[in-house]
Amino acid sequence: MKRSLMGRLWPNLVAVVIFVFCVFPVYWMFATAFKPTGDIIAEDPVWFPTNATLEHFKTAIDADHFWTMVGNSVIVTVLAVVFSLIIGVTAAFALARMRFKGRRGFIIGFMLAQMAPWEVMVIAIYIIVRDADMLNSLIPLTLFYMVMILPFTLLTLRGFVAAVPKELEESAMVDGCTRMQAFRRVILPLLAPGLMSTSLFGFITAWNEFPLALVLNKEAEAKTLPIWLSSFQTAFGDDWGATMAAASLFAVPILVLFVFLQRRAVAGLTDGAVKG
Amino acid sequence: MTVQKTERPPSGPTEVQTPEGGPRPSDPRKEPRRLAGLTPYLLLAPAIVATLLLLGWPLVNNGILSFQNLNMRQFILHLTEWNGFDNYKDVLTGEDFWRVTGRSVVFTAVNVVLIMALGTLVGLLLARLGRKMRTFLLLGLVLAWAMPVVAASTVYQWLFAQRFGVVNWILAKIGFESMADHDWLATQYSTFFVVLLLIVWMSIPFVAINLYAATTTIPKELYEAAALDGAGAIKQFTQVTLPYLKPFLYATTFLEIIWVFKAFVQVFTINEGGPDRLTEILPVYAYIEGMGNQHFGMGAAIALLTIIILLAITSFYLRIVLKQEEDEL
Secondary structure (H helix, E strand, O other), X not given: OHHHHHHHHHHHHHHHHHHHHHXXXXXXXXXXXHOOHHHHOOOOOOOOOOXXXXXXXXXXXXXXXXXXXXXXXXXXXXXXXXXXXXXXHHHHHHHHHOOOOOHHHHHHHHHHHHOOXXXXXXXXXXXXXXXXXXXXXXXXXXXXXXXXXXHHHHHHHHHHHHHOOHHHHHHHHHOXXXXXXXXXXXXXXXXXXXXXXXXXXXXXXXXXXXXXXXXXXXXXXXXXXXXXXXXXXXXXXXXXXXHXXXXXXXXXXXXXXXXXXXXXXXXXXXXXXXXX | OOHHHHOOOOOOOOOOOOOOOOOOOOOOOOOOHHHHHHHHXXXXXXXXXXXXXXXXXXXXXXXXXXXXXXXXXXXXXXXXOEOOOHHXXXXXXXXXXXXXXXXXXXXXXXXXXXXXXXXXXXXXHHXXXXXXXXXHHHHHHHHHHXXXXXXXXXXXXXXXXXXXXXXXXXXXXXXXXXXXXXXXXXXHHHHHHHHHHHHHHHHHHHHHHHHHHHHOOOOHHHHHHHHHOOOOHHHHHHHHHXXXXXXXXXXXXXXXXHHHHOOHHHHHHHHOOOOOOOOOOHHXXXXXXXXXXXXXXXXXXXXXXXXXXXXXXXXXXXXXXXXXXXXXX
């Protein structure tokens, strides 16, 4: 009896320890962002922001060009995701539904492209963009982000298209639709959840991208938020309150998206497990 | 990079497809045969053109640059000076490259071993927990997983800050008085320790959550059969769980190797490869040599050598993935 009680207790204890390890940095970011500076530099840490203040968020938002950079990040991210969805869904349809020469080769090619070493190619990309006279522009960033998320979008959507029963499409065609119409009216609506999760993953990649943005857009007007955040500490010295407020502002959209998305992803995985 | 983490995401149940074999008799509108044959290529064209242009061209360009003597002067004057294999000769005969490569390999190995071991343990723990506790732990894992890498690295700088950093405070409290004012980013190993902790923290959720999801697909009968044969908990693990999860563990390990090997952002944002360039791993080394010191040709040569190493790792990974998806392709 005693053993089974212990046997039930220890996994829960370990789980609590792991939970704290996972969550503490995230908690500490938010907690610091809300603490008055006096509490942040107290001799003993103040574990909970009892005298919560918004002054650090104000400092972060009042920083030069903050809203320009928010705008830049939003534009680049949204456009990259939209373009890659448009290009990706048509290609996914071909790869999932048609048989043609080289199909397997294309799939392997995109799998390889998914592992592309973007971190290492910054020098070559920098020279190309400079020669095209496009440094400090949002266009190259948008295009590169689009291609960065394209293989993932395309390969994932391929799975979603393949999961739509072929009969639906065929019966639409019997009812007089062309193949394209059948795709648009029957398959596309059914792909909505797939489009949703792939675009969220794409959004996260583009929103977070660091090396290319660092190299290509050095002028404040053309910077994106990750670069702003990483240079924040240099600009504000040891103003940890403002830095953590900035980090919180940057992270919140992703944290919200991810928690929402994770439920879908896990549901999708278990669905696949049950049906597969 | 964080996001590529979600490599095998909610792709629904995929069905084995039947060959297309041209228009069927039941199709009401038969497209002209020749056009129908071209359709898949037309649908694929935008994706292929974009990828070749924006991924292929930088790769080729990197190769071209690596055979050029391209420093600040040539860069400003737009000069093209070919120097054959000089960059490679310099890189491969110099000490730095081999030192950085060795460091990258050890760094990757330590990270991946920790990530896989701890991630697997947490995944198995998830499977053992009750429903409420599991949801609770999953929430924690998802929060760590979701933290954007630049935000996370800023937080880690704050956790390990010399003054008022909470880690130093705790260490001093539990008896390591000398740690009260410790500067973590002053030496090579302690900087690597902070980076390592950051990477392990960010990576465990992916392994744990996916491993847990994989364990839920193991048929219960296998355990029952093993129990009938008198296998204990450990034996059940080594003889049922492990073999069943083997393909998954292989693929995940390779993915983690690739990701950690390329971990530019974590290393760069924590301390830009410092102190004294002692925490540069290959991608950071290529960046600092190429962009920072403006030896663009040299940087491109280092980048190409890094890509070759990555390609070797990737091809192993692809072979496994392709084997798994054989019937799906």
